[in-house]
Amino acid sequence: MRPRQRLIERIRKRLLIRLAVGLTGVVLAMAAGAAIFVFWGVYNVSALQQHTEPVYTVLTTALDRSISQRAEEIDVPPLDQPDMQARGLSHYRDQCVQCHGAPGVARHDVGKGMTPVPPNLAHTARNRTSAEIFWAIKHGIKMTGMPSWQFIFKDEEIWDIVAFMRQMAVLSPADYQAMAASVNDQPEEAEASRRFPNADRGRLAMYGYACIACHRVPGLVGPQADVGPPLAGIGSRRYIAGVLSNNSDNMVRWLRDPTQVDPLTAMPDLNVTEQDANDIAAYLETLK
Template sequence: MRRWPRIAAWCVAALVLAGAALGSATVYFGWYDVSATGPHTVPVYALLDVASTRSVKLRSADIDVPDLDSPDRIRRGDALYRAQCAQCHGGPGQAPEPYALGLNPAPPPLVTSARERPAAEVFWIIRHGIKMTGMPAWQYRMTDEQIWDVVGYMRVLPTLSPQQYRDGAPSGGPASSLASASTSPSSSATATPPGDMRVGDMRVGDAKAGRAALQQYLCVTCHAIPGVPGARHYVGPSLDGMADRSRIAGVVPNSPDYMQRWLMDPQGIKPGTAMPALGLREQDARDIAAFLQTLSNFE
């Protein structure tokens, strides 16, 4: 009877050593893909999400929250958010700047963050940043009072419609430029971005390429997508069973052509929608539309 505990212990030790050897080989021989175009696997993403959530909760527990409802605080926070945060996180109906689309993990939209996280946690994240995400520590760039101003404004952000957010932008600011662009024939949502493929170079939609493109255009930060790791909290509806739905945004028939148009120019399909124009290349929109057609619950 005494042999079995020893055998079990040796088996466990052998498994641990084998796992350590495999992990070391994966790192040493470069088998692990570190490219920004290759997203984390679902288990890795889930592990990092839990680690981040628990770490922030622990370290923000003793933070005293000041009054966040002052109109002056919210007004100051509005200006700071547009100047420092919207470039990566966007706003209601406003896409992030192009350079933010390539970050991995993708910066989440902050429209609902203040509803889902306590104010102390939001303050801690802004002040200290998050390792390996591109989120900087703003304590070296803003005072604590300014950070609380941003937290106060983020509590108001979920109540703003895309039009209200644009109307609140200062003249000549990013949001007012977006409002002008959305009514201009030369809108970036319909114009061909620099370096885009010529029409003659277009190929049919590739679902595999579309799945990869979803990561680069931050689709996973707003929508739950089956089999694709992304944010834990979502602004938009789940895309599960997207191929089975009869209409897109409740407006146009659900077909690859209409989906491509919706992805490239959502305001043109449904004015006032919170879906931002992300500046998709036509081929990328075609690929994503092809991938969405694979999301069926009846296959």
């Protein structure tokens, strides 16, 4: 190598080393910044502190894209069948008005101080497809306060709500009052026919019924609360809650009606359907 070439080579190496050191520094500084942000509690989680405009835009875009991607797979049934809207209104009045309001009806206090604010659904009905609305109701929206309703309503009932929401976009307050006055509460329907228990769905159901608010459950992420006993190893325990021998029928019985098994228990009745209890029991059985 000629001296000149050697010199160039040396300079190149030095530059590369400097670049590597510089980059490592930047990454470390960012990690330190993130750690300070998290551990010193810099981020204000107050429900009245709205995100800044750019953050808000990014989050809303992520939410819109996420919903519309997932809604593409959904087939929309006819939404103009008789009684659908009336049934939908009845569910809406029971479960949605408190956060979202209705034409001429204010949201309750729970729907006021939230960030993000629960949107006016007449506005949503104009801007989103039926499949998107169905998806949002069925699955809920993480970190917004919008619950998933799939363990409360069957798919047909969610479509009833979508049908009503489509109508709601054009209802005046007077129309809504008239429609609401003519609708009675829906009678409880008989439960759907049995199918084979599904442990995966059971795992999801334990989020859907908020079991993790009280129990630590292997395979589920949550607050690690010890209100009820941890459920690790429940599949190989002899007794359920110390009173029932542990088999799947008894587990279903316990899950559906704990206070009937033991009137003094602190585990409340959670209106678990028979099918959901079967699915949850199938998951719990795997926790050996």
